[in-house]
Amino acid sequence: MPCTRRLVPCLMAIVALTPFSDAGAAKRHLEVADLARLQAVASPACSADGQWVAYTVTTADAEDDTQRTAIWMVNWAGTEHVQATEALPSAGTPRFSPDGHFLSFLGSRGADEKDQLYVIDRRGGEARRLTHVEGDITDYAWSPDGKSVALVIEGSVDRPAGTRAGAAAPKPIVIDTWRFKDDRRGYVTAADRSRIYLLDVATGAVRPLATDGHFDEATPAWSPDGQSLAFTSDHGPDPDDPGTTVLYVVDPKGSGAPRRVAHYYQPNRLRVLWTPDGRRLLYTVGLEPRLDAYKYDQLAVVDVASGKSAPLAPSLQRQVSAPVMAANGESVAVLIEDDGSQVPATIRLANGRVERRVSGKLSATAQCGGGGHLAVLASGDYETAEVNALEGTRLRRLTGHNDELLGELELGSVEDISFKSADGTEIHGMVVKPPGYEPGRRYPAILWIHGGPVGQDEHALAFEGYSPEFERQWFAAHGYVAIAINYRGGSGRGPALQQAIVADWGRLEVEDLLAGVAYTVATGLADPARLGIGGWSYGGILTDYTIASDSRFRAAVSGAGSGNQISMLGTDEYVLAYSHELGMPWQDADTWLKVSYPFFHADRIRTPTLFMGGDRDFNVPIAGSEQMYQLLKVQGVPTELVVYPGQHHVFDRPSFYRDKMVRFIDWFDRYLKPAP
16 A cells, blocks of 8 residues: 555665764764754563564654654564654554554644554554544553543543633633643643543443542553553542552452552552563552652562562662553563663562572663563764564664764763762763864863753663753863762662752852862863853752852853742742652741752852843752842853754754753853853
8 A cells, every 4th residue: 555645654664773883984973963963762672472672753844843753663683674754743652552563652733732642553554543532642552452532631531622721712810729830731731631441442432440530640561461551649548649559450340349459659650560470560659748759660579469568679779650560470571760871670579589580881761572572762972763573681772764964963071970969979971072172271160060950861872851961062062071969869870979968058069069069170071160050940049059159160151050049939830849858938938048049049149151041941940040140140240041943841843942952052152152
């Protein structure tokens, strides 16, 4: 059947994706034009037999200045690469039907249309739309027999159009929930709660599970025999006071109310897995609400019949993600965050023993399994994220969407560093040297701070959203030594260092950052007279803290940051962390003043600072940058404020992303490099 230019054509021709290699070609530095060529690979999903892996590829569309995403497939041998759909305004969450005949995904025709569930026959034909709902479908799961699909839908299935901000005929938004903001969703009301529905694939009928609909529901997981459906909910005394999660099991046929099997603190990423025998459930567990901002997810297991639960690997002091159950039920594959890397590992269900699968420095961020195979999305210091086959203790590349571009580039060398902070605590980080680095020469240096605070600078070349790893290479390509410090409050080295800054933001982090800069100066890498600092999100916040505490930096970039945390309460989306960690302002005004140090000590700032942010950012609202800009402006400190219209915390307009990257360099060059 010939392909057509409809929403999704028939399976497109097999495309060769061979790594680019030209040993004789001269390498060049990263340039602004390269930003439009980058392809973001994400969301791997394996077929049940493990012979195919589906994934998404997102690219920049220069014609309409948007991002577009296509669904791709690769076979396990890595010899066949199939673009299953054309690049769409929205496409994601690919899944194979249980029999492997169909590939499903969430997608839409236009940027303003809600995602619907589509399926495409892998043997040929055009995509078929399975849903016609008004709510937002955020997740889904096929039943084992392929006759039903559990849908997670935010808002009502048949909710009238025009009831949310930005619709064609907007109506007033009546706020009636405690947490009423979400960076991508916008304002959130009780009508926007997510609920699980069952789709009959044959008829298209959609019906809700036997729940009351007053609580958020997520992560549907079918039992192996299809007779039960597990899901999570914030069902508690008050749905507006989150922080805990309840795990339920329900008969999907509708007989009987959901049965509660576990109650636990909410993790960062909700995941639920059945063991192959259908007797136990594995699920991710978080920390108490007071430590909501410092989560490190762990796995627990519960017996479905008795409700008896226990942590799976209590001695593992590292965050886990992306669990995949082994077909024999004896182990679960996970990704473990560890000291600048994320690595594949296996946890034995019988004794909780953890076995690291791959050595070396890498960042594995997603994985899937099927037929005894495991596919891992991984990147490294000099490779962007690609799909890999995990075979024994090594990764075998299956895709290479950015190989041609990377084959043209000379990237900066990445080296680990370790040093003591002011109080003697050992801190780790890394430096990226400019391509062609000359030993003995001191370079202008930029301390580039990762967000979070929970997170880490990794051995990766990630470029989606705000990505400090890629931005460090961007600085190195323009002649700077880029410094990355995994400060206290971040993750990767256990909960003690992670929780060291609870209710004490800015103090220890700044000590660690300054100690890292001093180390690079002492080792002869950085020129002490040409130091810059910057970051995005919590990296922007820490930039504000640091320049209000120390005057050694000659230029700063504070992206999506804030200095007055008092003004953030009620305007951003972190009320849970504020209320449980800091308390209300009238309960502890001194703590609120302490964590708002940059705002109340802005008179100490002498560093020329560029402030940036999106005007729709509900994560760290642009007001945080506006306030700091204004305080520097009235003092005569050189400063600029760049507001990106229509952008959230993470930019999705390619031209704005490129503009941001160029402004980084222009600002630092202005103050850290001599005039030509």
